[in-house]
Amino acid sequence: MNALCVRDLVAGYDPGVPIVNGASLTASAGEIVAVLGPNGAGKSTLIKAIAGVAPIRSGAVFLDDEEITRLPAHLMVRKGLAFVPQTENVFTTMSVEDNLLLASGILPSGRRAERIAEVYDLFPDLAVRRRLSAGRLSGGQRQMAAIARALIAAPRVLMLDEPSAGLSPKLTEAVFARLGEIRASGVTIVLVEQNARAALAIADRGLVLVEGRNRHEGRAAELLSDPRVAALYLGGARA
Amino acid sequence: MRLQFLADGVLTGAMIGLGAIGVTLTYSILRFANFAHGEFIAWGAYFALLVASALGWLAGGAAAPIGPFSFGWGLIVALLVAMPLTGGLALALDRALFAGLRERASSITIVMASFGASMALRSALEFLFTSRPAYFSRELQIALPVGAGVRATPDQLALLGLATILVLAVHGLLTRTQIGRSMRAVSENPALARVAGVDVGRVVRVTWLLGGALACASGVMVGLVVQIRPFMGFDLLLPLFAAAILGGIGSVPGAFAGGLIVGVAEASAAATVGAQWRAAVAFVLLIVVLLVRPTGLFGARE
Numbered sequence: 001m002n003a004l005c006v007r008d009l010v011a012g013y014d015p016g017v018p019i020v021n022g023a024s025l026t027a028s029a030g031e032i033v034a035v036l037g038p039n040g041a042g043k044s045t046l047i048k049a050i051a052g053v054a055p056i057r058s059g060a061v062f063l064d065d066e067e068i069t070r071l072p073a074h075l076m077v078r079k080g081l082a083f084v085p086q087t088e089n090v091f092t093t094m095s096v097e098d099n100l101l102l103a104s105g106i107l108p109s110g111r112r113a114e115r116i117a118e119v120y121d122l123f124p125d126l127a128v129r130r131r132l133s134a135g136r137l138s139g140g141q142r143q144m145a146a147i148a149r150a151l152i153a154a155p156r157v158l159m160l161d162e163p164s165a166g167l168s169p170k171l172t173e174a175v176f177a178r179l180g181e182i183r184a185s186g187v188t189i190v191l192v193e194q195n196a197r198a199a200l201a202i203a204d205r206g207l208v209l210v211e212g213r214n215r216h217e218g219r220a221a222e223l224l225s226d227p228r229v230a231a232l233y234l235g236g237a238r239a
Numbered sequence: 240m241r242l243q244f245l246a247d248g249v250l251t252g253a254m255i256g257l258g259a260i261g262v263t264l265t266y267s268i269l270r271f272a273n274f275a276h277g278e279f280i281a282w283g284a285y286f287a288l289l290v291a292s293a294l295g296w297l298a299g300g301a302a303a304p305i306g307p308f309s310f311g312w313g314l315i316v317a318l319l320v321a322m323p324l325t326g327g328l329a330l331a332l333d334r335a336l337f338a339g340l341r342e343r344a345s346s347i348t349i350v351m352a353s354f355g356a357s358m359a360l361r362s363a364l365e366f367l368f369t370s371r372p373a374y375f376s377r378e379l380q381i382a383l384p385v386g387a388g389v390r391a392t393p394d395q396l397a398l399l400g401l402a403t404i405l406v407l408a409v410h411g412l413l414t415r416t417q418i419g420r421s422m423r424a425v426s427e428n429p430a431l432a433r434v435a436g437v438d439v440g441r442v443v444r445v446t447w448l449l450g451g452a453l454a455c456a457s458g459v460m461v462g463l464v465v466q467i468r469p470f471m472g473f474d475l476l477l478p479l480f481a482a483a484i485l486g487g488i489g490s491v492p493g494a495f496a497g498g499l500i501v502g503v504a505e506a507s508a509a510a511t512v513g514a515q516w517r518a519a520v521a522f523v524l525l526i527v528v529l530l531v532r533p534t535g536l537f538g539a540r541e
Contacts, residue, residue, distance in 0.1 A: 051434065052433075053430060053433065053434060072433070073433035073434050074432075074433045074434075074435075074436050074438050076434075077435070077436040078436065082434075083434050085430070085431060085434065088428055088430075088431060089431060090431075091423070091424050091427050091428060091431065092427065093423065093427050094420070094424070094427070098423075101417070101420060102421065102432075102437070103435045103436060105417045105420070105421065105435075105436055106436040149435060153436060
């Protein structure tokens with residue numbers, strides 16, 4: 001079953017100049033799908049449009065076969081679709097705990113404390129820093145806090161915009177390992193990445209976007225070994 | 240040196256502070272300087288005057304002074320009724336004017352619109368109530384010594400208590416409740432707040448209700464210790480903004496502290512260099528603080 005299904009999406013801030021121009025994407029339940037492509041290919045706009053924060057011009061988005069196209073962002077979370085933006089993805093003036101408490105607002109009040117405790121179990125580093133202002137977290141911790149914030153809603157689909165941006169290779173590895181654990185708990189993950197090789201290493205499938213359209217699609221291993229993809233988007237020869 | 244100016248300054252400062260909380264919240268959450276905020280103070284006072292007069296007419300004892308105070312239970316009820324009414328007025332003004340502009344216009348257009356709304360609201364008060372001053376009470380009050388040679392009337396002490404309770408309540412709301420966290424979230428990053436499930440429309444509504452209600456409390460205080468006039472809010476507008484900026488935009492404790500500083504600075508200017516320098520001293524202080532700390536006393540450090 002498709003957890004997320006996006007059909008012929010046209011999206012962008014200027015109606016005359018769509019950044020996403022007919023892209024399609026499917027993610028089966030429990031899958032990790034990596035969205036790759038050169039700069040300006042529309043990867044970020046694609047997931048922002050799905051999440052309800054960039055305007056959709058045409059096309060449709062389904063979450064578990066329910067249409068959610070153009071639903072306001074704050075209702076998307078309630079439907080089970082969570083989004084982690086690339087930058088400014090935590091509230092820096094609030095403590096880690098307040099970031100999580102805020103996100104727990106969409107849950108029934110009896111369930112909030114319990115869910116926050118569950119998420120702290122996943123991120124013990126955050127649990128010890130719960131009183132710290134999120135603005136004082138290191139880059140890696142901040143990315144973890146952003147992911148934790150999104151997980152509070154217990155989403156079925158988690159979308160992340162370049163979670164490795166600004167992180168060292170070691171921290172990137174740690175974040176990606178965490179995504180693997182999150183997927184193991186049954187969450188479907190859609191990942192936009194510049195760091196194509198690292199993303200395909202944990203992804204089941206990949207989608208290469210060029211000029212707002214699907215250019216290549218396939219199993220992660222196939223994409224990694226496809227010379228056309230490698231030459232164009234994986235930074236040439238293998239390291 | 241006589242410290243009497245301190246008592247007067249603190250009380251004026253508390254009134255400015257309550258109004259400045261509304262200014263700072265609208266500024267940080269809706270991202271525009273609402274020049275009509277002063278009118279909520281005046282309208283709040285007139286709403287309370289109407290309710291108090293109606294109660295006095297219906298029940299003879301409503302206006303009879305309680306203990307050492309100059310006002311009766313009628314004014315307390317009037318305040319409790321007028322606060323949500325003023326909040327409703329702020330909400331209605333947002334629906335009628337600002338909500339549509341937020342979608343289509345630049346923030347300077349909204350600021351100008353608020354200036355127009357300010358004039359319209361003030362003129363409506365002059366039309367309805369004339370510019371003759373009105374009073375909640377004509378009882379005389381005897382100032383009691385409160386220590387260090389300072390005297391304060393029972394009304395002044397009660398109002399200071401009221402202001403303190405309201406500020407603590409708002410601070411508690413912002414730091415300990417879900418709606419308060421949502422307000423802080425929208426103030427820092429509206430896009431992320433939406434993604435985190437915050438209904439920004441609801442946050443905007445609560446902001447207007449809260450700002451309007453606090454402005455009303457401020458107006459009733461001014462009405463009780465000074466007088467009720469259509470220009471009473473407009474005259475406080477510059478001190479309101481000075482207090483909000485001094486405290487750091489977005490900070491509720493900052494706005495109240497800013498109000499107290501502006502109030503005391505004005506009163507000390509009146510006591511030392513002359514009353515005509517009141518406003519100037521507050522602004523010199525504002526400039527000095529901003530030169531040293533551009534984000535204000537309690538502003539975010541980022």
